Amino acid sequence: MARRSIRGYVNRPIERxxxxxxxxxxxxxxxxxxxxxxxxxxxNDPAKVSKIAALTIDWMKHTKDTNPGLYEEAKMEVFIKNWEAGSDQISRGAPCIIQAWANKDERTAPPAAAIAIAHIQLAATTLGLGTSWTEGIGYASRAYPPLLKVLGMPEGQIPYATFLIGYPTEFYHRIPTRKAVDVTWV
Ligand SMILES: Cc1cc2nc3c(=O)[nH]c(=O)nc-3n(C[C@H](O)[C@H](O)[C@H](O)COP(=O)(O)O)c2cc1C
Structure with a gap:
């Protein structure tokens, strides 16, 4: 209950x-x-993280023509506008991005990557670190060749999950409200 997605980070690398x-x-x-x-x-380098965020914005601009439905549904215009006004809502000032990669045809990878990151997110909280999934960067990493090139993973491998991590500048003092449990007993 204490884990939250963190959207403000201290600008320094994390201890290896x-x-x-x-x-x-x-x-x-x-x-x-x-x-x-x-x-x-x-x-784990704030300058490289900024470059990846900038390439994610480039990909969003490109998506306006290549996939207008996704552009609209993911409200990319808002991210681009904020970026151009000096507000990075892509990397959120995080000093570090971590991605879980595997072969592009590996059928077990999507749930494995999600579960692994869920474990990391809970453990990170206990080390004083904050995290947030970022499917913005994740999607761009799979879809935008210039970004894939910067990431430099071998041919045939793709990132299945991407998250930001760093020391948080924001702290939550209350447990969030959530929808009631929806359960069917059989
Ligand atoms: C698959 C996935 C993708 C997400 N992508 C983003 C993202 O691109 N940007 C972002 O700010 N948050 C992202 N989130 C975080 C969710 O918005 C967040 O988990 C949700 O609002 C609940 O808030 P909490 O994590 O603080 O409990 C993502 C979460 C998941 C599970």
């Missing part, structure tokens, strides 16, 4: 041993067939 501690925890997450196919890409 903390990142390794979190990735080590992820090794113990469940994985279909125990295949353990995930590999991790860690960008």
């Amino acid at each position: 041993d903390k990142i390794l501690q979190l990735l080590d925890i992820a090794r113990f997450a469940p994985h279909g067939g125990n295949r353990q196919v995930l590999r991790w890409l860690v960008i």
Whole structure:
């Protein structure tokens, strides 16, 4: 209940041993067939993170022509406008991006990546770190060749999940309200 998506970060890299501690925890997450196919890409450099955010904005601009439905549904115009007004709502000032990668045809990868990141998000909270999924960067990483090139992973591998991580500048003091549990007993 204390874990929240963090959208404001201190602008300094995270200690490598903390990142390794979190990735080590992820090794113990469940994985279909125990295949353990995930590999991790860690960008722990605020300048590189900014470049990735800028390329994500480029991809959004490009999407206006290539996929207008997605452009509208994901409200990309708002992200672009805010970026141009000096507000980065893509990387949110995080110093580090972590991606879970695997072979593009690996059927167990989508749930494995999501579960691994859920483990990391809970553990990060206990280390004083904040995290947030960022499907904005994640989607762009799969769809936009110039960004894929900067990430530099081998041919045939794709990022299945992407999250921001860093020391938070914002703290939540209350548990969020949520919809009631929707359950059917059979
Ligand atoms: C698959 C996935 C993708 C997400 N993508 C984004 C994103 O691109 N940008 C963002 O600010 N938050 C993103 N989030 C965070 C959600 O908005 C957030 O989890 C939700 O609003 C609930 O808030 P909480 O995590 O603080 O409890 C994503 C979450 C998930 C699970």
